[in-house]
Amino acid sequence: MSIPIHTYDAVIVGAGLAGSTAARELEKAGKKVAVITKLHPLRSHSGAAQGGINAALSDKDSVELHEFDTVKGADYLADQDVVALMCREAPKTIRWAERMGAAFSRNEDGTIAQRPFGGQSSPRACFAKDRTGLTLLQTVYEQALREGVEFWDEWYAADIIYRDGKVSGVLAFNIRNQEKVIFNAKAVMFATGGYARAFKINSNAHANTGDGLSIVARHGLPLEDMEFVQFHPSGLSGNGVLISEAARGEGGKLLNALGERFMTQYAPEKLELASRDVVSRAIINEIREGRGVGPRKDAVFIDLTHLGKEKIMERLPELRDLAITFLGLDMIKEPILISATAHYSMGGIPVDIDGHVRKNSKELVEGFYAAGEAACASVHGANRLGANSVLEALFFGRHVGQSILKDLEHLELRPAKAEDAAPMIQEIETIMGRNGSDTVPGLRNELQQSMTDNAGVFRTEETLQKQVDIVKALRKRFHENCRIDDKSKIFNTDLQEAIELGHMLDYSLFIVQSALARRESRGAHYREDYTKRDDEQFLKHTMAYMDGAGDIRLEYMDVTLGRHELKERTY
Ligand SMILES: Cc1cc2nc3c(=O)[nH]c(=O)nc-3n(C[C@H](O)[C@H](O)[C@H](O)COP(=O)(O)OP(=O)(O)OC[C@H]3O[C@@H](n4cnc5c(N)ncnc54)[C@H](O)[C@@H]3O)c2cc1C
Numbered sequence: 407m408s409i410p411i412h413t414y415d416a417v418i419v420g421a422g423l424a425g426s427t428a429a430r431e432l433e434k435a436g437k438k439v440a441v442i443t444k445l446h447p448l449r450s451h452s453g454a455a456q457g458g459i460n461a462a463l464s465d466k467d468s469v470e471l472h473e474f475d476t477v478k479g480a481d482y483l484a485d486q487d488v489v490a491l492m493c494r495e496a497p498k499t500i501r502w503a504e505r506m507g508a509a510f511s512r513n514e515d516g517t518i519a520q521r522p523f524g525g526q527s528s529p530r531a532c533f534a535k536d537r538t539g540l541t542l543l544q545t546v547y548e549q550a551l552r553e554g555v556e557f558w559d560e561w562y563a564a565d566i567i568y569r570d571g572k573v574s575g576v577l578a579f580n581i582r583n584q585e586k587v588i589f590n591a592k593a594v595m596f597a598t599g600g601y602a603r604a605f606k607i608n609s610n611a612h613a614n615t616g617d618g619l620s621i622v623a624r625h626g627l628p629l630e631d632m633e634f635v636q637f638h639p640s641g642l643s644g645n646g647v648l649i650s651e652a653a654r655g656e657g658g659k660l661l662n663a664l665g666e667r668f669m670t671q672y673a674p675e676k677l678e679l680a681s682r683d684v685v686s687r688a689i690i691n692e693i694r695e696g697r698g699v700g701p702r703k704d705a706v707f708i709d710l711t712h713l714g715k716e717k718i719m720e721r722l723p724e725l726r727d728l729a730i731t732f733l734g735l736d737m738i739k740e741p742i743l744i745s746a747t748a749h750y751s752m753g754g755i756p757v758d759i760d761g762h763v764r765k766n767s768k769e770l771v772e773g774f775y776a777a778g779e780a781a782c783a784s785v786h787g788a789n790r791l792g793a794n795s796v797l798e799a800l801f802f803g804r805h806v807g808q809s810i811l812k813d814l815e816h817l818e819l820r821p822a823k824a825e826d827a828a829p830m831i832q833e834i835e836t837i838m839g840r841n842g843s844d845t846v847p848g849l850r851n852e853l854q855q856s857m858t859d860n861a862g863v864f865r866t867e868e869t870l871q872k873q874v875d876i877v878k879a880l881r882k883r884f885h886e887n888c889r890i891d892d893k894s895k896i897f898n899t900d901l902q903e904a905i906e907l908g909h910m911l912d913y914s915l916f917i918v919q920s921a922l923a924r925r926e927s928r929g930a931h932y933r934e935d936y937t938k939r940d941d942e943q944f945l946k947h948t949m950a951y952m953d954g955a956g957d958i959r960l961e962y963m964d965v966t967l968g969r970h971e972l973k974e975r976t977y
Pocket of ligand 1: 419420421422423424425442443444445446447450451452453454455456457458459538539561562563564597598599600609610611613617618648650749750777778779780792793794795796797799
């Protein structure tokens with residue numbers, strides 16, 4: 407087998423905010439870094455972030471309040487040492503981004519403008535109009551290029567080389583022509599982003615198929631807190647495209663079919679700016695009880711007309727465009743139709759405070775790191791606050807880059823051999839060779855629809871058990887009976903989508919089995935049959951492992967508590 411082996415100090419999979427920031431940090435310190443990305447870096451989902459990035463900057467705010475809001479928003483499942491680190495470093499992260507060249511929106515007096523977001527004690531989200539993620543991503547990418555980082559874009563990372571507790575490389579192929587390469591490195595980092603594409607109605611880019619998680623899980627390594635998927639209150643009706651929380655932050659009101667501002671019933675103090683889980687449940691509840699609006703009665707209104715044209719054009723131009731394009735509704739003139747949409751993944755690849763991937767609750771994997779949405783650090787616990795995730799990606803991207811830099815002093819290169827590429831070649835050949843009657847779009851649609859129906863905003867033992875059985879059956883059909891029609895090597899998107907579907911099926915099983923076992927309601931995980939939070943039994947992280955036969959085994963890991971004591975959380 408002849409296959410090129412490229413050697414680097416560090417290889418990073420993912421060119422979003424987390425991956426590109428880490429790469430820049432390492433390259434600047436003189437290390438040789440490659441970033442593998444299936445998309446052009448600027449098409450990473452980070453670029454879609456609209457609303458903002460949190461930091462306690464103003465005199466009325468404090469790091470302690472930011473910490474408190476994050477821990478409370480997380481329904482106390484966040485690790486408080488990691489939260490404290492992120493909140494403390496947030497103001498520095500903003501100033502760092504600004505010095506790199508990111509232009510934030512400003513107040514009249516020249517200070518950085520901040521808008522209110524759900525669950526926050528003070529307006530804390532810094533923003534660049536409603537294009538915050540794109541502004542930051544462009545800045546970080548430019549700076550990474552300037553340092554000389556090598557970006558391998560439109561390359562698909564298919565596997566890692568993992569033996570004897572150490573990761574020493576990545577197997578990847580060129581999407582353009584299926585050329586295969588081994589990336590051999592002392593350190594490997596995954597920054598592969600989120601995975602809400604498992605749900606039919608979602609706000610995520612097509613690429614957010616959780617590849618990194620399933621690749622890790624197939625090696626018997628754990629995934630943490632997978633049951634916690636955030637449903638954002640405002641996706642455009644019918645397709646889930648995001649209308650950022652900035653819309654509620656700027657004053658948007660939610661109305662039902664009777665014209666009632668229904669959040670007065672659910673969270674009288676915070677109204678539309680209660681945490682996302684609370685608002686999403688309120689919306690779905692209104693629809694379920696027959697007070698939905700729109701042609702299918704499956705939406706509610708968000709009304710922004712009182713803001714006026716000038717403010718909407720200044721603060722929310724992108725959101726206005728989205729609603730016009732997808733629904734034909736102009737928010738300057740009329741309310742628009744929204745409902746809850748699968749948005750963000752709190753769970754992921756378990757890491758310690760410095761980004762080292764966990765082998766289990768006690769040991770770490772050598773030479774392996776993760777950051778950003780793919781990782782579970784766990785700063786968001788059971789529910790993430792708006793504008794904390796761009797912060798997480800940017801701060802931890804940099805922090806984990808620095809942690810790799812430190813470790814490179816003692817990490818050694820374990821040379822790769824051409825035979826190491828065998829699992830990737832095998833996977834591609836198997837998928838290309840299958841000729842069954844199921845298709846990738848068909849199976850994907852069944853998965854997404856059933857996940858939305860059975861493992862969405864509201865869950866029960868019955869719906870989750872049903873979904874476990876559905877996902878298992880779909881996995882079986884995928885492995886035994888799924889064909890792809892394109893057998894060529896040039897831009898074979900059929901092949902890529904099939905590999906991605908394999909990943910979606912695997913991590914979906916983690917989501918539903920972890921959710922089935924968690925017999926309580928906490929944050930984004932709401933069980934209609936166990937409506938209370940149960941700290942006695944479930945103040946712990948789920949650590950789920952998959953065996954070779956595809957069965958999931960669950961263990962639990964302690965939550966790192968801190969100065970913010972457990973309290974009842976109503977919104
Ligand atoms: C519509 C929307 C709006 C949002 N708004 C906000 C907001 O206002 N504030 C906020 O805090 N958060 C927001 N978020 C969340 C936040 O944007 C993301 O959590 C964060 O940007 C993720 O960054 P990341 O670097 O971890 O991953 P991403 O930016 O998603 O990048 C993932 C990278 O991994 C690569 N990749 C994945 N799999 C492979 C593979 N197999 N091979 C090669 N490459 C691979 C992709 O090419 C990509 O480069 C929003 C999310 C969405 C969907």
